[in-house]
Amino acid sequence: MALNNNEVSEPCIAEFYAGKSVFITGGTGFLGTVLIEALLTSTPKIGTIYLLIRDKYGSDTRERIKRLLSKQIFQSHSAETLKKVVPVVGVMDAENMGFSDEILKELRENVNIIFHVAATIKFNTHLREAIRTNLTGTMRCIEFGKSLKKLDAFVHLSTAFCNSNYGGLLEEKVYAPAQDPYDMLKMAENNEAWNDIKARADWLHITKDHPNTYTFTKQLAENLVMKELAGFPAAIVRPSIVYGTYEYPVEGWVGNASSGHLGFFAGYYKGLFRTIYGNSQSKIDLIPVDYTINASLVLGWYVGTRKLELPEVVHSTSGDVNPITLGEYTDIINDRVRVHPSQTMVWIPSAKIRNGLRYTVYFYLFQILPTMLWYWPEKLLGLGIKHHTSLEFMRIFNKGIKAFHFFLNKNFQYSTKNAMRIGTLMHPKDMDRYKFDASDIDWSEMIERNFSGVRRYYFREKGETSLKHAIIYAIFKTLQYIGLAIMIWWSYKLCTGINWMFGLDLSSPVLLSLGLLLGSFLIWL
Missing domain, CATH: 1.10.287 (Helix Hairpins)
Structure with missing residues (x-):
């Protein structure tokens, strides 16, 4: 039964989450961190926020959660509020997520809402690893959700790129996969099946026309959600290229700036990355991270207050309502970087769009060669970018940047009709706090805020622009x-x-x- 917006005295979304306990996978990542902060801020009556933490090389879980909550994004919260965030050690692709019987019982009794954010976001992760993380991990999370005493909402964070093997306008529906997801689940557990699948070239007959293992496995995961959670309060949110915050909780928060295209953005800011591969007329579909998190919170409320036959699907994208081309993006970053420049640079930030041989020649002649020549002076003098030499910094981010070439050279279109329809059902107070309609974003302002954020939150350069x-x-x-x-x-x-x-x-x-x-x-x- 849908809530009657005219009968409540406070925003419906805060009321829906009040008193409920939430389970989050991928909470230590970029999106997960903003999600935790949003739950603490916009829903102050939230119950416990259980955070799945992987036992990483025997590191102390308490230290990891302490580092997470010490990030600048949580500075406004009291120690008492932060106690609501409780880590639970587990393994994403293990049966019952590797929880002990005691922890599993507690979670099944208390958890009402699941946000499944965890995924390997590297575009060219080994196929088997991508299947185990993005597909098996999703299946384990679904199984866990279905075992809860009371599941009020299950929100799966996917990607708008998962259907990039299709052309034309991509609608807010789950598309038929290149392979059967259940067959892929079995294959991931079969050691013998991988004897003849050793090189990337061997993956092609499996992934078919997908550009990489990331989009392939995320499409499979969506099909699992659609089949396994039919009749449950479930939703799929598909963000495009996620950038730093536009408004909440602060302007321009970018985390560790290593997610997706933000690696290019950070390197460009220091003058290291100076060329962009792509089509100047293609849309670069950007979305601020707070808009994606807002969409996720709204979808949790929406599916949790209605009886649905199938999981709801929405795009968290901008191209359908507020398009920006790659050429316009390049012009904006070249213009706005001078408003909030860095106090240290490798070279003055400036970028051009190049393709084919021109891109390759420029990349090696004017990016790789200078950083190689500068490597030892930079090393000996203790210079560099965020504790790395320019060459090391480039190695860290360049592989991920190259993975975007496929998407920036094509013109993908994403429908947002379903997202806009759901947005009209929100309480008037919620419409302001939980904005996810990208039509009101000023791209020049968004880029400027993210430059300021990269400088303050990633490179830790103090002070305002002076x-x-x-x-x-x-x-x-x-x-x-x-x-x-x-x-x-x-x-x-x-x-x-x-x-x-x-x-x-x-x-x-x-x-x-x-x-x-x-x-x-x-x-x-």
Whole structure:
């Protein structure tokens, strides 16, 4: 039975979550962290928040939860409030998640709501590992949910990219998978099945037309949710490219800036990543993390207050209501980085869209080569980016950035009709606090807030933007022009050397013209 919004005296969503206990997988990750904070802030009467923690190399669980709750995003919460977050050690893909009988009994008695956020988000994770984490892990979470004394809502965090093997407008429905999910569950547990599946090339006959193992296994997981949770209060939320917060709990919180495309954003901010692969006219479907979390909380309330035959599916995307192209994105980051520049840079932040051979040549000539030459001076002098040399930083993030090439060179469209329909059913007070309609986002403002957030929360540079930052930016801008002049001069000297080496006897005006031509080509490149 749906709640009557006109009969309640407080926002319906806070009322729905009041007194209920929540179980979260993936709570130590970027989305999970924002979800925990949102539950504590917007639903102050929330019960216990059980957080699945993996026993990671024997590390102390209490220390891990202490590090999580010491993040700046939780600074406004009292110690008493943070006590609501209770870690439970388990294994995502194990039977009963590896819980002890005592813990399992407590959870089954107390938990009412599940947010399944955990996943391996690396696009090219080994196929078997991706199946075990994204598919087997989802199945274990479903089994756990169905065993609860009272399940009020099950929210599965998926991805808008899971159906990238389909073309055209992607609707808010579960699409037929490339393989049967139950067959894949069995194959993951069969050691002999993997004897002939050793190289990435061997995966292709299994993943078929999926670009990577991530989208393949996430599509399978959605099909499990749809089949196993029919008749249960369940929902699937599909975010696109998740960036830092737009508004809640603070503007521009980016966590460790290693999720998805944020790795590029952080590297670009320091002037390290200077080229973008893709189609300038393609949409880059961005969504702030707080909008995705808001959508998840709203969907938990929605499915928990209605009788549904099948799980509800919504896109947490922007392209259908507030599109931004990759070309527009590039223009905005190049413009807004100067408003909140870093106090230390590898080079002045500037990026261009390149494709094919032009991208490859530029990447190795102007990104890899300079960072290799700078490696030992940076190492010896103790410089670098966040305790890494520029080359190490590039290695950390570049593989993930390359995985986005497929998506940034195509024009995916995501319908949000279902999400918008559900949004109209919210209490008026909830519409402001739980915003998830991307049509009101100012992309220039969002990028600017995220630049400020990368500087403050990831690189831990103190202070607001000051005259010092403006001066540093101006110095690097001047160095850039000096560098371009040096490039042209070296091009002239190279032409002079070739002329002497091969005895071409070209005149100085010809050599100068060739040098200018070569220098201009390198600058264009």
